[in-house]
Amino acid sequence: MSLREGKPTYRFASCMNHLPVSFLDELFRISAVPGLISFAGGLPDASFFDLEGIKAAADRVFQEQGKNALQYTTTDGYLPLREEISKRYKRRLGLDINPDEIQIVNGSQQSLDLVAKILTNPGDTILIERPGYLGAIEAFSFYRPRFSGINPDKEGPDIEILKTRLFEDNPVFFYGIPNSQNPSGLTWSDKRRREVAEILSDTSCLFYEDDAFGELFFDGKPRQPVMRYNPEKTMLSGSFSKIIAPGLRTGWIRAPPEVLTAFNRAKQAADLHSNLFSQMILTEYIQTHDIDKNSRQMATEYEKRCKIMTDLVKDLLPDTIDHTRPVGGMFMMLTLPDSMHSMEVFHKGIKRGVAVMPGIPFYTDDGGCRTIRLNFSASSEEQIKTGMERLSKVFE
Amino acid sequence: MSLREGKPTYRFASCMNHLPVSFLDELFRISAVPGLISFAGGLPDASFFDLEGIKAAADRVFQEQGKNALQYTTTDGYLPLREEISKRYKRRLGLDINPDEIQIVNGSQQSLDLVAKILTNPGDTILIERPGYLGAIEAFSFYRPRFSGINPDKEGPDIEILKTRLFEDNPVFFYGIPNSQNPSGLTWSDKRRREVAEILSDTSCLFYEDDAFGELFFDGKPRQPVMRYNPEKTMLSGSFSKIIAPGLRTGWIRAPPEVLTAFNRAKQAADLHSNLFSQMILTEYIQTHDIDKNSRQMATEYEKRCKIMTDLVKDLLPDTIDHTRPVGGMFMMLTLPDSMHSMEVFHKGIKRGVAVMPGIPFYTDDGGCRTIRLNFSASSEEQIKTGMERLSKVFE
Known part of the structure; x- marks a missing residue:
């Protein structure tokens, strides 16, 4: 039983030495500090979670297929759920997407991991919007x-x-969020979507279209995904986290068949299959509730909060601070004058009782010193007012 | 929107060209063929899932912390669940494992992926039992x-x-299942566990101890894990899949702090966090039910089925076929005479209405042609009798 003297040393894979500084978990922890108003996180407003409806769906799953819900299943995901996702694409966007083109995952984050896993060799180039989603x-x-x-x-x-970049770097894929991007809040024009789709045709680069916010446009109007214009070159991911509930960890990806086969293989190796009980609850819930109505209400409320925040940026913060004008989603971005550093604003903000997200982790180069992401979905109007007042003190 | 003529070609990461043939998903599909008796899969018997108890736990979670259960959370996992896991290690095995040493995952399979991810560079050696678990x-x-x-x-x-191997190959880790191994059904002696722990002290190789079956010993007596004898060199993974329900996809890993930090980072990148609703249901369920009693009943039933199967191997199959003698778990292994190939038995078995698992995917070399894995947990006594009669026809 001898434990040799001294502390053991562990050897890690090289990738562990090349990771960026992590902010995600830190953010969740900050969001638990009492009294702090956080514009730093990315939580949907839990008051929109339809607890009663989800409970009723869960009851029915227990009642009608309880033992199945608790057993192992296949990797691709619960077929009736994939059928509902397919139907929603048809109804919302007029898109013909077969359930067989869809793989269920544990929220969009898992798609990020597995797409990179099946496509990327060390040293390969990945194109990404600048700023890009930190996750x-x-x-x-x-x-x-x-x-x-x-x-x-x-x-x-x-x-x-x-x-x-496409022709010089020969990238394996281009990752982007055309609808209400995280962190910038920008939405691509339809013209630009078509242009991107067109350009990719001549390359072996895939487009990874992350659509976490497409059902949260303030005007309630859906935008066509890049996928529509070049399905063979696009992987399109979606999630129930923002419109129903993130705790159920259920999202999906639609990809061209050959890519989906590889993705499915990686998903199987990663965790066999996603939580079946949650998949069944979501299916039952979607079949018996108007989830579009709920997301429209959510978007209307987020629009109100976004407007209040935008107005307060103008009213309370220095004129030298610019901001984006989101038409949906949960985030906006501020650009600071050259005299201020985003980390300084972050640290001073915490002291004043307000958390903002410095731009740094959204950049893969040394950018982000002059940008700040603000979340407007997780705070009430009152909290936004108080938080922005606190933030204005940071700039005095 | 021109789609250029011809089928697009996709570029994949090199790893995709080095994967073994996949059997896992195929097995789940076979298990759905009507009339087929399957000894090929690895399912627990769903009749032991405590549907009523789990539903009551879910009701309470909805009632008392519904909105929290549906929101995002931190990566490490629900603290009260990690506390319950810690307490069970103390009670069952006398082990002092702090909840902070534990990370929640989506079933043991996710630990397999993430441990390899944080420790392995291409070309590094992984030691594995031969045969080893195909997942x-x-x-x-x-x-x-x-x-x-x-x-x-x-x-x-x-x-x-x-x-x-330790000194010649400088492996990054050694993966093994000391309790009722999958596929062999073998259990390591306590002496051997101590020897392995001792040997590892002199190396920079970690032991990855997969304990999916440690609560399913037929005699109801727990065995001490290798971890006890060398905690700094051992990662120990566990799961609720075999003793409560696999559909909830909840397992855990205990690792030395430095390793757990890296693991947590990889888990965050992989899918942010495991399903919180399921974690809360399990916590509530464990706190209000005697789950040890349920797993003892399960083990007693599995023992009965194992004995029937073992007896029928002797009574119905040729004397040239040898078998292992499991003292727990869900699997046994047969060794075939040189005249028979495991794939031949597999294909002929399907035609006769019985599925067995050929040994091939459990070997990382060209082994497995003379071995077959049989599962005894998922079939009733009657099914085992009928299935073994069908199997005996294959050898006529």
Whole structure:
């Protein structure tokens, strides 16, 4: 039983030495500090979770197929749920997506991990919007890619930069969030979507279209995904986390058959299958409730909060601070004057009782010192007012 | 929106070209063929799932903390659940394991993926029992290791082979299932556990101890894990899949702090956190039910089925067929005479209406042609009798 003297040393895979600083878990912890108003996280407002409806759905699952719900199942996911997802694409967007083209995952985050896993060799280039979603940067980093950031203009990713990068870097995929991007809050124009789809046709680069916020447009109107214009070159991921409940950890990905086969294989190795009980609850819930109505109510409320926050940026913060104008989703971005650093705002904000998200983890280069992400979905109007007042003190 | 002519070609990561043939999903599908008796799968008997008790637990979670259960949470897992796991280690095995040493995962399979992810560079050696668990081989393969198989003797992995491999191959970890191994059904002696723990002290190789079956010993007596004898060099994984319900996809891993930190980082990137609703249901269920009693009843029933199957191997199959003598778990292994191939038995069995699991996917070399895995947990006594009669026809 001898334990040799001294502390053991552990050897880790090289990827562990190439990870960015992690902010995600820190954010969840900050959000639990009493009295702190947090614009730093990315939580949906739990008051919109339909507890009663979800409980009724769970009751029915227990009653009608309890033992099945608790047993192992196949990797691809519960077929009736994939059918509901397929029907919703048809109804909302007029898209013909067969249930067989869909794989269920544990929320969008798992798609990020598995797409990178099946497509990326160390040193391969991944294109990503600049700024890009930090959860994606985190997931992709484990596969040791070279990141190449694409700056946006008002319509979406700069098309000339994109062209140059596509042909110079031979990237394996381009990751983007065309609907209410996280962190910027920007939405791509339809024209830009078509242009991106068109350009990809000439390359062996896939587009990874992350659509977590497409059902939260303030005007209630859906936007066509890039996938519509080039399905063979696009993987499209979606999630119930923002519109029903994140705790159920259920999302999906639609991909071209050959890609989906590889993805399914990786999913099986990763955790066999997603939580079947949750998949059945969601299916039952979708079949018996108007979930579009709920997400419209949510979007209307988020719009109100976004407007209050935008107005307060203008009223309370220095004129030198610019902000994006979201048309949906949960986030907006501020650009600071050169005299201020985003980490300084973050630390001073915490002291004042308000948390903002510094831009740094959204950049794969040394960017983010002049940008801040604000979340407007998780705070009430009162909290937004108080929080913005506290934030204004930071700039005095 | 031009789609260029011809089928697009996709580029995949190199690991995709190095995966073994997959059997897992195929098995779940076979298990749905009507009339077929399957000894090929690895399902627990769903009649032991305590539907009523789990529903009552779910009701309470909805009632008392519904909104929290449906919201995002931290990566490490629901603290009260980790506390229950810690308490059970103390009560069952006298082990002091702090809840902080435990990370919740989506069933043991996710631990397999993430451990390999944080420890393995392409070309690194992973030691694994020969035969070894196919789900582990599958998960590890994505990280392109070199596998090195350790044959067992009656007490566990051959200690001389292990020593040689440890010093010649400098492996990153050794993966094994000391309790009722899948696929062999073998259980390591306590002496061997101590020897393995001792040997590892002199190396930088970690032991990955997969304990999915430790609560299903027929005699109801727990065995001390290797971890007890060398906690700094051992990662110990467990699961509720075999003793409560696999559909809830909840397992855990206990690892030394430095390793757990890396693991937690990988878990966050992989899917943020495991299903919180299921974690809360399990916590409530464990706090209000005697789950040890249920697993003892399960083990007693499995023992009966194992004995019937063992007797029928002797009575119905040729004398040239040898079998292991499990003292717990869900599997036994048959060794065929040189004149028969395991794939032949598999294909002929399907035609006769009985599915067995050929040994091939449990070997990382060209082994497995003379071995077959039989599952005895998922079939009733009657099904075992009928299935073994059908199997006997294959050998006529």
